[in-house]
Amino acid sequence: MVDTEKIRKRGRPRAFDREAALETARSLFHAHGYEGVGVAALAEAMGINPPSLYAAFGCKAALYDEVLARYDAAAAPLHALMQLGADPAVTLPQLLREAAHIYAADPQMAGCLVLEGARSADPDAACRARNWLDLGRGRIRDFIACTHPQKADVVADYVAAVMSGMSADARAGHPPERLAAIADMAALAIRAMLAPTPA
Amino acid sequence: MVDTEKIRKRGRPRAFDREAALETARSLFHAHGYEGVGVAALAEAMGINPPSLYAAFGCKAALYDEVLARYDAAAAPLHALMQLGADPAVTLPQLLREAAHIYAADPQMAGCLVLEGARSADPDAACRARNWLDLGRGRIRDFIACTHPQKADVVADYVAAVMSGMSADARAGHPPERLAAIADMAALAIRAMLAPTPA
DNA sequence: CATTTTATATAGCGGTCGGTACATAATTCT
DNA sequence: AGAATTATGTACCGACCGCTATATAAAATG
Structure with a gap:
């Protein structure tokens, strides 16, 4: 098998579960809509600070897109x-x-x-x-x-x-x-x- | 006929057309949605300042409600x-x-x-x-x-x-x-x- | 005339928005 | 051990949000 295992990257490891964070974001977006949830609220619900959110997802819209992708996949x-x-x-x-x-x-x-x-x-x-x-x-x-x-x-x-x-x-x-x-x-x-x- | 004519009230008269202002608001709300239009943009499009808007309509939501009423009436x-x-x-x-x-x-x-x-x-x-x-x-x-x-x-x-x-x-x-x-x-x-x- | 009433313009309130500069901590590579 | 790389927390940016305090201007009333 090709080792697609999670090979530790080079810097400091992420301190939160990216998938769990996406799930939290999905819940918030679903409850209040895209414009009804601010980045600060998203970060707080994820248990992180805004810079960590931006480092992991890019921007609010990109995070939203990932959430939509997961939502689509869950509708399989x-x-x-x-x-x-x-x-x-x-x-x-x-x-x-x-x-x-x-x-x-x-x-x-x-x-x-x-x-x-x-x-x-x-x-x-x-x-x-x-x-x-x-x-x-x-x-x-x-x-x-x-x-x-x-x-x-x-x-x-x-x-x-x-x-x-x-x-x-x-x-x-x-x-x-x-x-x-x-x-x-x-x-x-x-x-x-x-x-x-x-x- | 009962004089329902516009009897001049007691203070300084309004300097803008209230109906025209509502029509302007309707156009903006219709184009960008309620949350897509700010009070500043509404006032500017009406050619007035925010205080005049609030004096005439109360608050953003009340103005919106008046716009909806006109929209409903126009759908007669x-x-x-x-x-x-x-x-x-x-x-x-x-x-x-x-x-x-x-x-x-x-x-x-x-x-x-x-x-x-x-x-x-x-x-x-x-x-x-x-x-x-x-x-x-x-x-x-x-x-x-x-x-x-x-x-x-x-x-x-x-x-x-x-x-x-x-x-x-x-x-x-x-x-x-x-x-x-x-x-x-x-x-x-x-x-x-x-x-x-x-x- | 002065008083009262209403509308106006200027300027700014506290708050939230999406997004970031910065220094520091934690890890791998050399 | 360093150097390089990545993530984190603090603290904050300018812009915009809905809204308003204040003073002034324009009308009716006395």
Whole structure:
């Protein structure tokens, strides 16, 4: 095996767990949004000082980007729903229901981190979040394209829009059942759109 | 007629047009969001100094609330679509298409001022925007309840969620046609849900 | 006229923002 | 043992935040 073990670098070793710090940042960003959390609050929650944060992550936006990457990776089980051979008319409604449940499950971290970040007033944060959002939408599109190449773009846009609306409702404090009802109604359009040769 | 004319009050008269100032504020809030515009920038765009702004509007959040009220009033033509006797299965798709067009028409003021404000990280601004949002959602619900009382809540939530998603897409720079396609697909669920006695 | 009332402009309040200069501590390399 | 490299804590930067104290100017009222 190639030794990809953590080979000690040359200077003073970092005194905090980088992954744990990212997890702390994720929690704060999820609870208060990108602009709702300052660097000082992030550093304090991590148990470090601002210079250590900047040395480890570069700048606030770069830290945010790493958090988004981890968030995207953690959503792998959701992406796993969309497997080759699966029927989008069945899977996408499941995806919406899952999202509805996740978004409203924990009121302290309501909504989707990426979707909410994509609406940030900070252009840097919004741009980075939208990159991850486009990536996720691309996954949905490609999944649909396997069976319905013509409608893949529209349906992917639609699914993303519904998820964005549910995320906003979750942040407004709406209960899970209310989001689930939206997801189920949205599924009607998906099934109608993806019906086997409607004409 | 009762003289509701502008009777000169007792002190030094205001040196700027209050309505024009509100319109300026609306434009700035619409372009950059509540937190993206500072009081200094608002005052400068109005051609006044901060103390005059505070004397006229109270505080930033109160000014924002007045702007939202004007925005809601300006949307009266949209609300007029939902008239007594109209068929929700026809009117709501029209509403979504109109919204899609309006949201993406001017890239400098993309999306819905109320829907975007409802996601603000500032709790005061978000609360005020959500009040106006609930009012608008109530209008949709009441309109649906005329013909489909059982499904009014769900369908209203769904329509609002789709509009919220379209608003986010508009702010991300998506072209009007892309939003319109989402609106049209969303209409499928509305017609399916409101179909005349499907069983 | 003087008084009262309201709006204005200047200047600045305390606080937070993202980010850093600096000296020091801890580690590896020579 | 040094030298080189990296991380850390203290203390602070200028810029902006929402907001206001103060004095003055412009109007109605007496």
